[in-house]
Amino acid sequence: MASEIDKNSEMVECITQIKIAFKDYDIKRLREINNKCEKNVLLDEKLFFTLALLSYTLSKILVKARFRNASLYQKIEINLSQAIQFAKSKDEIALIKSAWKILDIITNFDEKDKRYIIGIIEKGRTKIAASLYAQGLSLSRTISITGAQKQEVLNYSGKTVMSDRVGRTIGAKDRFNIAKKILKEKSKR
Amino acid sequence: MGREDIDRSEYFEQANERQLNPNSVVCDSSSLISLTDTGLLGALMMLRKEIKGEFIITEGVIDESINTPIKKPEYAFSAIRIKRALKSGAFRIGKYEKGTYDEILRITNNMFYTDRPFHLVNHGEAEMLAAAIDNGVGFVLMDERTTRMLIESPLELKRHIENEFRVRININDALFRRFREMTSGISVIRSSEILALAKSKGYFRKFGDIENDAYKAALYALKFNGCSISFEEIEELSRVV
Numbered sequence: 001m002a003s004e005i006d007k008n009s010e011m012v013e014c015i016t017q018i019k020i021a022f023k024d025y026d027i028k029r030l031r032e033i034n035n036k037c038e039k040n041v042l043l044d045e046k047l048f049f050t051l052a053l054l055s056y057t058l059s060k061i062l063v064k065a066r067f068r069n070a071s072l073y074q075k076i077e078i079n080l081s082q083a084i085q086f087a088k089s090k091d092e093i094a095l096i097k098s099a100w101k102i103l104d105i106i107t108n109f110d111e112k113d114k115r116y117i118i119g120i121i122e123k124g125r126t127k128i129a130a131s132l133y134a135q136g137l138s139l140s141r142t143i144s145i146t147g148a149q150k151q152e153v154l155n156y157s158g159k160t161v162m163s164d165r166v167g168r169t170i171g172a173k174d175r176f177n178i179a180k181k182i183l184k185e186k187s188k189r
Numbered sequence: 190m191g192r193e194d195i196d197r198s199e200y201f202e203q204a205n206e207r208q209l210n211p212n213s214v215v216c217d218s219s220s221l222i223s224l225t226d227t228g229l230l231g232a233l234m235m236l237r238k239e240i241k242g243e244f245i246i247t248e249g250v251i252d253e254s255i256n257t258p259i260k261k262p263e264y265a266f267s268a269i270r271i272k273r274a275l276k277s278g279a280f281r282i283g284k285y286e287k288g289t290y291d292e293i294l295r296i297t298n299n300m301f302y303t304d305r306p307f308h309l310v311n312h313g314e315a316e317m318l319a320a321a322i323d324n325g326v327g328f329v330l331m332d333e334r335t336t337r338m339l340i341e342s343p344l345e346l347k348r349h350i351e352n353e354f355r356v357r358i359n360i361n362d363a364l365f366r367r368f369r370e371m372t373s374g375i376s377v378i379r380s381s382e383i384l385a386l387a388k389s390k391g392y393f394r395k396f397g398d399i400e401n402d403a404y405k406a407a408l409y410a411l412k413f414n415g416c417s418i419s420f421e422e423i424e425e426l427s428r429v430v
Contacts, residue, residue: 042303042354136350138335139219140253140313150253151222151264154332154415158223163417166349167334169341172381172418172425179382180389182212182240182328 007043011095012087014040014051019080022058030059038131045145047092049128053146054099056124057117061106066113075105126152134162209324213242215283217317217331218253219415220380221246225254225267227410229380232387234279239390245283245326249316251275283326285319293318293371297339300364301347303356310336321375328376330383334417337377343368380411381418385430404430 014037021029037052058076061067083098107117129148133139134157143150170178224230237244246254255272258264274280293315301307314336321329331337338346343365347358387393388404396403405427412418418426 039354042307042356133335135353136309136335136346138310138314138339139333140311141309141335143313144311149258149261149264150218151226151258151267154219154222155226155413158413158415163334163412164419164421166345167338167417168419168422169338169345172422173429175378176382176385176426176429178376179328179378179386181376182214182242182378183236183386184239184241 007040007047008087008090010040010043011047011051011092012084014048014055015080015083015087015095015099018051018055018058019077019084021055022062022080023077025062027059027062030055030062034059034128035131038128038135041132041145044092047096049145050096050099052128053121053124054102056127057103057106057120060120060124061117067106067109069109072105072109076102079105122148122152126156129153130156130160133157134160209245209281209283209326210242211325211327212240213245213281213324213326214240214328214330214378215245215247215317215321215324215326216250216280217329217333218250218313219332220330220383221250221254221271222267223332223380223411223414223416224383225270226414227407229384229407229411230270230274232384232392234274235387235390235392236383237279239386242326243281244279244330245320245324246275246280247283247285247316247320249313251282253313283320283324285316285323289323290315290319293322293368296364296368296371300343300361300368301350301358302361303358307350307358309339318372318375322371325374327374328378330378330380332379332411332416337379337417339368340372340375340377379418380416381408381423381426384408384411385426388430401427 014033017033018030021033034052034055037048037055040048041052079098079102083095083102086094086098103121107114107121109117125146125148129142129146130153132142132145133153139150139153142148142153221230224233233244255268255275259268259272294310297310297315298308299306301309314333317329317331318336320326335346347360351358384404384407393400393404405423408418408423408426412423
């Protein structure tokens with residue numbers, strides 16, 4: 001049951017760190033937590049994907065001056081505190097609900113900015129999916145975990161160097177020679 | 190819009206009429222998306238008459254590359270272009286046995302494990318492999334990296350995942366061997382190879398004296414739109430053709 005213990009302690013650790021980093025306006029730390037949550041997707045995909053998305057979104061709103069609003073920050077912090085309690089009581093369903101509630105609070109903060117926040121959340125899905133794909137999960141698997149758009153993930157991944165780091169299994173010339181086998185042979189005269 | 194968007198009945202009727210040529214190519218949505226987004230679907234269309242077999246797509250690929258994206262304004266145009274290609278008869282719909290599909294999912298999601306099975310692939314990739322295996326087709330067109338590595342170099346993929354997730358992955362030998370056996374007759378090509386073949390058939394001649402530049406630029410465009418090809422491979426491929 002080692003993995004269960006790890007999962008429980010990891011979820012408490014991640015949500016607690018998210019709250020501390022948010023309170024401290026520590027964007028760099030939120031991004032580090034995002035990376036940690038991505039690695040933890042192997043422990044529980046739904047839970048750690050949600051926490052990854054939450055830390056990503058919070059890191060994005062911290063950099064935007066128009067979201068610096070005491071009432072908004074207070075609501076987020078109250079819900080983060082509740083989420084920590086759910087994590088401590090090992091209630092991961094309530095923790096996930098709580099994280100989504102925070103995302104809803106941010107989305108509905110300002111009607112004018114709604115599209116912008118939805119865009120951030122969608123970009124978060126794409127970024128997390130691309131990261132999981134780069135780490136070795138298949139494309140459709142990452143789509144099913146994150147709900148990202150396949151086209152977006154392909155596009156995002158294409159602009160990274162993931163294919164340069166790993167993935168060369170057959171030389172380009174050899175693969176081209178394999179591909180040539182699908183062509184009709186030239187008629188001999 | 191849902192699955193009824195495309196009237197599949199006419200395609201399915203033809204699907205089982207004749208046996209597929211083993212040199213046909215089962216296409217994944219990743220490659221169709223890369224080719225369409227770069228405006229290079231024409232290269233695939235051009236090759237239709239040049240290949241021994243046919244280009245095959247599955248129901249899932251229709252959903253992923255047409256029915257789902259067509260609902261979103263930002264992807265609708267690409268989806269419409271693939272839909273037009275489908276309607277023009279560019280692709281034949283490939284069927285597969287549910288048993289084969291289930292076996293692929295079971296194997297690929299259990300052959301690597303930590304303290305629990307490592308869930309690696311999903312519906313899309315499993316369906317494509319099942320269609321290739323059940324129809325005796327030797328080629329899959331796929332820009333996606335993980336499934337390609339799983340077929341060509343599973344141990345390298347295992348090492349990569351271990352490094353990335355910092356976990357030790359074990360192998361279920363029986364499932365590993367079974368997967369190797371099932372996929373032994375399958376070769377993977379990417380949209381970049383489709384482009385190279387099209388180049389060899391004159392697809393870029395319209396660019397005149399900048400034909401080679403256009404070809405190389407098109408390879409880069411594919412890479413930046415998700416085709417899993419390295420910069421080094423692009424250089425190599427642009428020298429080969």
